[in-house]
Amino acid sequence: MDLKYLSREEVLQKLEMPVCITLMRDVFQAFADGRLENKIRSVLPVEPGKLLGIMPGLISYEEAVGAKLITVFHDNYKKHLPSHQGIVAVFSTEDGTLKGICDGTAITAVRTGAVSAVATDLLARKDAHTLALFGGGVQADMHLKSLTCVRRIDAVYVWCPSLAESEAFAEAHREQYPGIEFIPCEQGEDAAKNADIICTVTPSHTPVLKGEWVKKGTHINAVGACAAKDRELDSACTVQSRFFCDSRGSCMAESGDFLFPVQEGLIAEDHLLGELADLVSGRVQGRQNDEDITVFEALGLAAEDLACAAWLLKE
Numbered sequence: 001m002d003l004k005y006l007s008r009e010e011v012l013q014k015l016e017m018p019v020c021i022t023l024m025r026d027v028f029q030a031f032a033d034g035r036l037e038n039k040i041r042s043v044l045p046v047e048p049g050k051l052l053g054i055m056p057g058l059i060s061y062e063e064a065v066g067a068k069l070i071t072v073f074h075d076n077y078k079k080h081l082p083s084h085q086g087i088v089a090v091f092s093t094e095d096g097t098l099k100g101i102c103d104g105t106a107i108t109a110v111r112t113g114a115v116s117a118v119a120t121d122l123l124a125r126k127d128a129h130t131l132a133l134f135g136g137g138v139q140a141d142m143h144l145k146s147l148t149c150v151r152r153i154d155a156v157y158v159w160c161p162s163l164a165e166s167e168a169f170a171e172a173h174r175e176q177y178p179g180i181e182f183i184p185c186e187q188g189e190d191a192a193k194n195a196d197i198i199c200t201v202t203p204s205h206t207p208v209l210k211g212e213w214v215k216k217g218t219h220i221n222a223v224g225a226c227a228a229k230d231r232e233l234d235s236a237c238t239v240q241s242r243f244f245c246d247s248r249g250s251c252m253a254e255s256g257d258f259l260f261p262v263q264e265g266l267i268a269e270d271h272l273l274g275e276l277a278d279l280v281s282g283r284v285q286g287r288q289n290d291e292d293i294t295v296f297e298a299l300g301l302a303a304e305d306l307a308c309a310a311w312l313l314k315e
Ligand SMILES: NC(=O)c1ccc[n+]([C@@H]2O[C@H](COP(=O)([O-])OP(=O)(O)OC[C@H]3O[C@@H](n4cnc5c(N)ncnc54)[C@H](O)[C@@H]3O)[C@@H](O)[C@H]2O)c1
Pocket: 072, 074, 076, 077, 082, 083, 084, 108, 112, 134, 135, 136, 137, 138, 139, 140, 160, 161, 165, 201, 202, 203, 204, 205, 208, 223, 224, 225, 226, 298, 299, 300, 301
């Protein structure tokens, strides 16, 4: 069999962020139209902090069915290895033929930032111009890249577990983004209180962002916690927000940010106002005024990966 394979370098070169943002907007419109199917990921724990995820999906408009197979090893950043490593395999819906395989590490990196950009464009204030990044790894880098595609950002506050890491992140990005002032922060509060947009992109099991730090009008992308036992937002943060997610099924199964305050009796399930598909299609109103705090909870969907891989394999 003559198998088409796209390496990490090829994916990163071809899947440019603005292209991926458009692809992700199309994916969520297709969700709204019922042209996609997505299964909640199946997780095989390897050891604490290490898992294998299997994520199947079907994209009828691309005649593609397939799955992402991915390891998530949260401590890999200490070894300078990606936390997510895997592949995305795409098959034809017509005859089941394997169309090809793409590096899943690169697709995960780019599409996650791109999905947050779609949500931010719909939920953040139009004049939002300051960004706080909680975490300084691959997703902090990708969110900086993607959010600067949808808002004119002039200051980025960075908080990592150590000030040295925050400073290293700032230093590594100053040259690439000359119009942005980078401010490493010793305390999470200092990052949050100055930001119009906050992205939490850490593997923390416990809250890194407190609701009392968040000013009115802020938009939050909560990206790092993808299991019911993990959370990056404290309960106040979720309770005070207009709360949206990528998929209701994933949110109810995998979002500690949402499920902890539900279990504490602070909110009911109807606190979840809608999915990104509802926002993209205009079925649900996102922000109602400049004072609202909005949250987009990203759990990560197979259809996002498959849409990227199907597009890359056609190119
Ligand atoms: N929702 C999605 O679709 C999606 C997709 C990809 C990654 N993620 C998640 O986003 C998170 C970040 O991914 P990444 O690829 O950037 O990882 P990474 O390993 O590249 O970076 C992780 C960053 O978090 C910091 N960190 C580590 N432990 C922490 C803690 N306890 N508290 C606060 N900060 C801590 C590290 O210092 C580092 O800056 C992970 O939890 C990952 O599983 C989610």
